[in-house]
Amino acid sequence: MQNLVSTLPRRHILTFALVLAGALPVASIVSKPGFAATASKPKIGIVGAGRMGGGLGSALVKGGYEVMFSSRQPEELKDLVAGLGARARAGTVEQAAAFGDIVLLVVPYSAMPGLAKQVGAVLAAKPLVLDVSNPIPQRDGDEASKALEEGPAAYLSRLMPGVKIVRGFNAIGFTKLADPVLPGGGKLGVAMVGEDAKAVDLATTLARDIGFEPVVIGPLSLGKYLYRPSTFFNGSQSADQIREIAKTIGK
Numbered sequence: 001m002q003n004l005v006s007t008l009p010r011r012h013i014l015t016f017a018l019v020l021a022g023a024l025p026v027a028s029i030v031s032k033p034g035f036a037a038t039a040s041k042p043k044i045g046i047v048g049a050g051r052m053g054g055g056l057g058s059a060l061v062k063g064g065y066e067v068m069f070s071s072r073q074p075e076e077l078k079d080l081v082a083g084l085g086a087r088a089r090a091g092t093v094e095q096a097a098a099f100g101d102i103v104l105l106v107v108p109y110s111a112m113p114g115l116a117k118q119v120g121a122v123l124a125a126k127p128l129v130l131d132v133s134n135p136i137p138q139r140d141g142d143e144a145s146k147a148l149e150e151g152p153a154a155y156l157s158r159l160m161p162g163v164k165i166v167r168g169f170n171a172i173g174f175t176k177l178a179d180p181v182l183p184g185g186g187k188l189g190v191a192m193v194g195e196d197a198k199a200v201d202l203a204t205t206l207a208r209d210i211g212f213e214p215v216v217i218g219p220l221s222l223g224k225y226l227y228r229p230s231t232f233f234n235g236s237q238s239a240d241q242i243r244e245i246a247k248t249i250g251k
């Protein structure tokens, strides 16, 4: 404790003391910009460090999170992590799954059966697995068709029983991650679905920390609507627009 306090910027020491005394909520620490964020934020493991996983992980590192990116060839992530500094590291899929308090899945759906065998049991112990992946049959074949038929979250829960899933960022193009603002100003909204209260809280906090305004549109069964660009979400909408569109889903 002494060490933690001694590393705090002077302006945060009073806040910290008030929290310890019960006079302020813990949120008053974690929401302060500039706070030594890594001491209070969950660690992130990313499975799939391509365009979307790489972009999300980079935004999270900049937002104060410690992130382990992973690849089946982790040495190929050397330049990415070197450019992001001390909070970023690279590892194997198993290492990232073990490292993360929260794990992001950012892969083609064809990878899911293999990942379930490889790290499913590890993921089941996490408070949040954020599924950013989209089942696209033209790209991912049969597994995507099955996931669309069952619903992506039901499909993942069958492969990886016990996993606390939130789906989110599915319609956000990776180019928006570094600067998630609307053309006229204001934050970009991000639609999410989830049921486990703690998982949803972690996912929405993470989205806010990288500059998005999250909107939880409902339970996991609505997850199949998150990537339907022409009909529902297109990744360029405000939180209010997402709320309006959400009212029309399933009607």
Ligand SMILES: NC(=O)c1ccc[n+]([C@@H]2O[C@H](COP(=O)([O-])OP(=O)(O)OC[C@H]3O[C@@H](n4cnc5c(N)ncnc54)[C@H](OP(=O)(O)O)[C@@H]3O)[C@@H](O)[C@H]2O)c1
Residues within 6 Å of the ligand: 047, 048, 049, 050, 051, 052, 053, 054, 070, 071, 072, 073, 093, 106, 107, 108, 109, 110, 111, 114, 115, 132, 133, 134, 135, 136, 169, 170, 171, 172, 173, 174, 175
């Ligand atoms: N691109 C976007 O703007 C965007 C936006 C929202 C959602 N998404 C969704 O996010 C997912 C990834 O899209 P992307 O555009 O980032 O694709 P990408 O650039 O091709 O990257 C895919 C990643 O998946 C990993 N991967 C593939 N098969 C794997 C397996 N069997 N086991 C473990 N990792 C595996 C690859 O890692 P290796 O290094 O091991 O090859 C690679 O890093 C897709 O489901 C996509 O629909 C994409």
